Amino acid sequence: MALTAEQQQEIEVARGATAATRRPTVPALEAMLFQATPVLDHGFVRVVDYMGDDAAIVQAARVSYGRGTRAANEDRGLIRYLMRHRHSTPFEMCEIKYHVKLPIFVARQWIRHRTANVNEYSARYSILDREFYIPAPEHLAAQSAVNRQGRGAVLDGPEAARVLDLLREDATRNYDHYLEMLNEDDQGSPLDPSRHGLARELARMNLTLNAYTQWYWKTDLHNLFHFLSLRADAHAQYEIRAYAEAMMTSVEAWVPMAAAAFRDYRLGAVTFSAQMLAIVQRMVAGEQVAQEGSGLSKREWRELMDALGRGE
Amino acid sequence: MALTAEQQQEIEVARGATAATRRPTVPALEAMLFQATPVLDHGFVRVVDYMGDDAAIVQAARVSYGRGTRAANEDRGLIRYLMRHRHSTPFEMCEIKYHVKLPIFVARQWIRHRTANVNEYSARYSILDREFYIPAPEHLAAQSAVNRQGRGAVLDGPEAARVLDLLREDATRNYDHYLEMLNEDDQGSPLDPSRHGLARELARMNLTLNAYTQWYWKTDLHNLFHFLSLRADAHAQYEIRAYAEAMMTSVEAWVPMAAAAFRDYRLGAVTFSAQMLAIVQRMVAGEQVAQEGSGLSKREWRELMDALGRGE
Amino acid sequence: MALTAEQQQEIEVARGATAATRRPTVPALEAMLFQATPVLDHGFVRVVDYMGDDAAIVQAARVSYGRGTRAANEDRGLIRYLMRHRHSTPFEMCEIKYHVKLPIFVARQWIRHRTANVNEYSARYSILDREFYIPAPEHLAAQSAVNRQGRGAVLDGPEAARVLDLLREDATRNYDHYLEMLNEDDQGSPLDPSRHGLARELARMNLTLNAYTQWYWKTDLHNLFHFLSLRADAHAQYEIRAYAEAMMTSVEAWVPMAAAAFRDYRLGAVTFSAQMLAIVQRMVAGEQVAQEGSGLSKREWRELMDALGRGE
Amino acid sequence: MALTAEQQQEIEVARGATAATRRPTVPALEAMLFQATPVLDHGFVRVVDYMGDDAAIVQAARVSYGRGTRAANEDRGLIRYLMRHRHSTPFEMCEIKYHVKLPIFVARQWIRHRTANVNEYSARYSILDREFYIPAPEHLAAQSAVNRQGRGAVLDGPEAARVLDLLREDATRNYDHYLEMLNEDDQGSPLDPSRHGLARELARMNLTLNAYTQWYWKTDLHNLFHFLSLRADAHAQYEIRAYAEAMMTSVEAWVPMAAAAFRDYRLGAVTFSAQMLAIVQRMVAGEQVAQEGSGLSKREWRELMDALGRGE
Structure with missing residues (x-):
């Protein structure tokens, strides 16, 4: 990572300034605010602003007047229900803004996620740093x-x-x-x-x-989860996955209940097709099923066996 | 406006709770946070959260590390430049969330603005209030x-x-x-x-x-300006304009530099077509021009004369 | 359904006019073009235009110069692969436009799908029909x-x-x-x-x-599938499901390979959370598992048993 | 431009195949369908599909049952009215799909337009051509x-x-x-x-x-006009402007009425701020106005004089 002394100083000044607010505030995320988490050889991710918290998801789902007085347990249950049943709009009520330094070929994958706001450092008007991945x-x-x-x-x-x-x-x-x-x-x-x-x-x-660029990137929590489900996944290219994992850490500090629900119902979940489900039902009933005659292609069969922990 | 004692109490509790934050904070908007501004006979608008301020627009445009140290004057100039030349992405870096109570026919106009996040009170699962516009x-x-x-x-x-x-x-x-x-x-x-x-x-x-519904509605500043340019306009139906004007007040408290630029370059601005411009050039050069032979339809001519303050 | 003789006549005239085109054309969808399929007591759905076909999905995925010369079998395999692995962008390359007449309360659910283009009949400027659901x-x-x-x-x-x-x-x-x-x-x-x-x-x-309104509604195939996955689902309110099912019929005429993949991998599929999957793995291995001690809530357990065909 | 013989052959085969359709069809655009228009040294733009025509804009604005029977003159007037008053949704009812070959640095500017569908040739899975701008x-x-x-x-x-x-x-x-x-x-x-x-x-x-990539890029007419208003503009970088101008030619073949309205009310139009308008009003009334004391900055004054054809 290549923060100059001047940049480090600007970050320290920003971290030193606090104000009183009536807005939902998350101490665990405040603690890491503005600090750069190193990613790859010269890149970083840092949270520069956020809006909302776990309770804001609940509040929007209920369209309530105040912050709500339910037990944490009830809030957790509602958040897990919303995640499980793909009720996405309450998660859209939280927003986060990152400053990211990243290689251009990673930026080109990343930008395909269209439901975000982006301000990129402009190589049309400015000179890029002498740094390459x-x-x-x-x-x-x-x-x-x-x-x-x-x-x-x-x-x-x-x-x-x-x-x-x-x-x-x-x-x-x-x-x-x-x-x-x-x-x-x-x-x-x-x-x-x-x-x-x-x-x-x-x-x-x-x-x-592999030259580095940087941008401000802002998105809501629902779209961030969609991004992370694709980019924190084992099929993603290592370089973008490294960014996704650094961001996942900030999400866990920010909205711990939603992050846990995301891990359970999205990141760690599997989807079975109608045909796969029929086979699982037969296997659960004690039947022996072979790929041949299963109606699945070899590739799908292998995916199913892997999911069931029966890959060789 | 129809806040029950219980709702008013929830709002007061929320207003009473403050926390320290490192995030950009706007005292003038904090002062009105959560409070309901009455609109129409039973409706209201209230700001329930926000992200960013005038400086955040500048910061994103410059992709800077800190909050920046430029003079207010330079920031104002940059914001006006961005607004004048329709550089929209820096304005997308600010976000605001409203709780709105509004008649259903107004909600139907409003929802046509697609680039926002919405959670509406559900008449599928809940019972609406006995209130009509x-x-x-x-x-x-x-x-x-x-x-x-x-x-x-x-x-x-x-x-x-x-x-x-x-x-x-x-x-x-x-x-x-x-x-x-x-x-x-x-x-x-x-x-x-x-x-x-x-x-x-x-x-x-x-x-x-004319029954009332309510929703949480969250959008970024660029899209909010687009909404306001259409709905705070004299051609908008009175009922939605009443909401737009109440929201404009909160925007002025929140991002005074951007709001002023919006008034000058968008709300109070006029656009002349190529043909209209040619006529204006001739008029500025001292020529007398009549609708007949101007190439403009009667309707366009009237629009042009109105804009030039020469309507009868 | 309430088509006047004049409206029916306009539709017949449109159906009678044909032209030669170099564009991908789908005879099965052409056969139903412009015709109104009745939905509910006075509503309808009719396809008024479309772009692309199954081959266009393949063509975009391959960024190819011509229509491609692969066997139908290969195209089908690629489409199923894309659907299974949620590669959504090739499906966005097909577009369809509907004219829909529907009750206002259904329109209010429908419009929450934001990634579509809409032109609604305006009750601000026009008079609605004397028809109610x-x-x-x-x-x-x-x-x-x-x-x-x-x-x-x-x-x-x-x-x-x-x-x-x-x-x-x-x-x-x-x-x-x-x-x-x-x-x-x-x-x-x-x-x-x-x-x-x-x-x-x-x-x-x-x-x-329950008064009827009408609109032109245009969307791409990926977003249409998302709409259908929510609205053709058993949890959707009957009235909007009736529209979704009528639209599903047109999709099957239009892109039969993609529609079949959608049925297998989306409509008929189930998603198991990390915890559910662990239980399924144990059951497939022959173990008896009970809700108690499973780590699932009663509600999740019931959902799991239903999916496995073991609900009582 | 670097079409191989095989690619040229694929295009010719596609051009040779015609079918009968009931859809709106535009002979002038059919004539150029699939053909590659060279841009820069190795790039091209070619239209690979389209939906709608000028009449479809009118039809959607009126939510009509048939193609409409109004005189061309009335359609033209309505289209110009819609463009002048920024009623954007009827223009969203037309859709066009391009295949574009372009340098990566141009692609990076282009992709910032988010309201489009894109399938890019993947350098993750494929090998790029040996061509550079x-x-x-x-x-x-x-x-x-x-x-x-x-x-x-x-x-x-x-x-x-x-x-x-x-x-x-x-x-x-x-x-x-x-x-x-x-x-x-x-x-x-x-x-x-x-x-x-x-x-x-x-x-x-x-x-x-400056290596070349390629993609399928599909958008609606409203968003295409927005793209063209920014990229066919004199302030755009030459390289992307070259693409915008090639696309403008296809738009003029496709929707001549809408394209003319776009030229008059958008490309050739100017917007004056509230302050600029006040000065124009004074000048039209015969008054001499100088920059000093005008309330405009030097930069704004110069922009105003340029627009009025009074730059030196």
């Missing part, structure tokens, strides 16, 4: 033959070293050429007063997709 | 022949009295029949234990469109 | 004590007759007073030239929630 | 001192040559290293069977932002 050696992998979506045999030895060298050299060279074309250093001063510079909006195209 | 006599109007969208000659005397009687009697009778069909009083106790009741989800269909 | 006797029901969300014991005999009389009389009286206040007949002619009329935007508030 | 010499520019958002003095001579060389060499080298790390050629065959390859999802990060 270089994977840790243990995250290099050969593409698996079985599952082209995951990573298989880990690259190592000279092959891994060659890959890391290429990534580092290409990113660095391209960045340096970017500055040369701009004819500005990273403070905006001309490198060579006798030359023109290329417009920033054009020079940026020489950067590599 | 009856216009004040000065708001009754005959539909104008010139502009079928507004209201023209005001109904008065016996005609007005007849209209108000009909509205009151029909709404009341239908509500009482609703309770009779439910066979429940408004506390849910059976009115006549020897009878079944009709399901709430069906009985509600006997209610009139 | 009156449930068929077999759809009247007392609210169940067990499940307040469904309907329990059916109202019948004199109780049912009384309910139907009230609904019919109140709706009719209120409609007639609506016309009287407007001082217009349903063709817009003054009923009494010596009187003013009330503005349409106000008079409409005297109508009941 | 290299600006034509006349589009290189130094960043203007006056307006940092546009381009000022054009780079030329040896400076320009150096920039183009760097862009070309860096993109090419990085692409070749991408293939080397993958250890696959662009057909997916191993380059060196004795080595592992890096997973595609990781190797792609070595690519530069």
Whole structure:
């Protein structure tokens, strides 16, 4: 992570300022507010604002006048009911805002989630930092033959070293050429007063997709859960999953009841198709069922057996 | 407005509870938090939560690490620039949540704004209050022949009295029949234990469109400005405009710089078509221009003259 | 259903006009295009336009240049894979537009689905038809004590007759007073030239929630599936379910492969929480498990047993 | 533009297939359907499907049963009225789907428009083409001192040559290293069977932002107009403007009345703030007004004078 002393100082100043508010306030999230949690080699996630708490979900579901006086137990039960039955609108009543620093190729996956508000640092008007994501050696992998979506045999030895060298050299060279074309250093001063510079909006195209960008990203809790269900999942690419997991920590501090319900009914849940369910019913009744004649494809059968803990 | 003693008490309890927060806080909005502003005869608007302030708009536009140290003057200039050039994403970084009580026919207009989060009091599971919107006599109007969208000659005397009687009697009778069909009083106790009741989800269909409903409604500042630009406008129906104006007051307390920019560049602004602009250019150059031969329809010409303060 | 001879004629004219197109075309859906399928006592659903077909889903998933030349079998497999793994964006590439006539209280449930385009017949500018939804006797029901969300014991005999009389009389009286206040007949002619009329935007508030409105409603296939998964479900209120089922028929004509995948993996599927799954694993392994000590609440246990076909 | 013979063949096959439809059909758009319009050096835009036409806008605004029988003149007047008064929902009733090939840095600007459906060619699972955007010499520019958002003095001579060389060499080298790390050629065959390859999802990060990607992009006409109003504008970066202009051509073939209204009331229109309007009123009345004392900042004053055709 690459916070400059000045940035760290700005964060400390923000953390030092408190005010009295009548709004729902969550001490556990206040404790981490503004602080940057490191992700990958130069990235971070930090919560910069939030609205609502577990009780606000309940309050909206009941359209009530006050904060409600029910027992925590009743609130928990209602939140779990809402999550289980996919009543999404009460969760939309909580909102959170993050400041994220992330590689551009991760930003391109992330931005596909459309129901969020985004302000990205603009490489059209500004100069990006000289920082690139270089994977840790243990995250290099050969593409698996079985599952082209995951990573298989880990690259190592000279092959891994060659890959890391290429990534580092290409990113660095391209960045340096970017500055040369701009004819500005990273403070905006001309490198060579006798030359023109290329417009920033054009020079940026020489950067590599592992260059870091940053943005403010704000979303409601329902859409955040949707994001996390896809990106904190084992099928997600490691790099975006690392961000999702850091965000999950902040969600657990913020809305512990909703986060637990999310873990039980979404993250850890499985969905069985009509055909799969019929097979499960037969198995529960003690019947032996084989893939052949089950009506499931081999792939679906394997997914079912995995879910039932019967994969070999 | 019809807050019960119990509701008023819940609001007072909520107002009495304060906590320390590191989040951006706006004292002028805190002062009105949770309090119900009366709208129409039984409705209200009240702010129940908010996120962000004027500085948060600036902070997001700059993707900065801290709260920023610029002069208020610079922040104001940037906010006005963003508003003038329709850079909408920084305004999306502020969020507000309202609790609103409103007639169903107003709710039906309102809900057409899709970029908001809503939790409505459910007449499928709950019993609505015995309250109906009856216009004040000065708001009754005959539909104008010139502009079928507004209201023209005001109904008065016996005609007005007849209209108000009909509205009151029909709404009341239908509500009482609703309770009779439910066979429940408004506390849910059976009115006549020897009878079944009709399901709430069906009985509600006997209610009139001036019955009151209520909801939690949450949106970001950009979308709120869009809502206000349409609903605080003179062309909007009076009843929804009354809500928009009450909300505008809370926006001015919350984000005074953004609200002023909105008034100047949106609410009070006019848009001229390419053809209108060409005519304005000729007029500014001292030329006399008449509708005939201007290329504008009579309707557009009248709109242009009105905008230029030259309507008769 | 209440199509006038003139409306029926307009539909026939539209059905009679054909043109040549290079676009994907679905004969089975063309056959029903523009025709109104009756729903409830005066409502209908009719498809007025569509874009795409099963192959367009595949084409978008592959970002291909032509229509693709794969075997139907491969396309089917890909569509089922996409549905199973909730890859939603390829389904968003198909779009359908409906014209729907429906009671206002149904419209209010429906409009909560925000990711659609809507143009509603405006009671602010137009006069609504003299038609109200009156449930068929077999759809009247007392609210169940067990499940307040469904309907329990059916109202019948004199109780049912009384309910139907009230609904019919109140709706009719209120409609007639609506016309009287407007001082217009349903063709817009003054009923009494010596009187003013009330503005349409106000008079409409005297109508009941079972009055019929109509709209054009357009959405993409992914969002339509989401709508159908909630509204064609047994927990949905009968009246909106009747519309969802009529729409499901058009979807099956339009995109048969996607519709079948939707039935298998969404409509007929069940989701088990992490805790439920652990119990299913134990049961499949031959273990006897009881609610007590299972970690599930009684309610969740009953849901699980129902799903496994072991409810009593 | 880089269509392979096979791709060209697929397009020709698609163009050759026609079917009869009852849907609204636009011959002028049919004529260009599927054909790729070249944009930049290797990109293109092509329309792959559409729904609706000018009459469909009118039909939705009127919620009518048939195609309507009004004179073209009346339809035109209604469409212009809807555009002028920002009644956006009828325009949402038309939908269009494009296949676009574009540089990644352009895609990153484009995707910020969230109200569209997108399927992008996945560099996680596929291998990108060996194509990069290299600006034509006349589009290189130094960043203007006056307006940092546009381009000022054009780079030329040896400076320009150096920039183009760097862009070309860096993109090419990085692409070749991408293939080397993958250890696959662009057909997916191993380059060196004795080595592992890096997973595609990781190797792609070595690519530069001027590499080309492609996607299917589908949106409704209202949102397309919003996109075009921002991206066909003189303030937009040249590269995305080139796409917007190619799309504008297809819109004019598709919905000529709506496109003309868009040109008059949006693209060619100006918005004056309340303060600007007051000054225009004074100027139209013959008064001399100077920036000093006008209440406008110098920047706003210049914008106003430019709009009035009085810039020096």
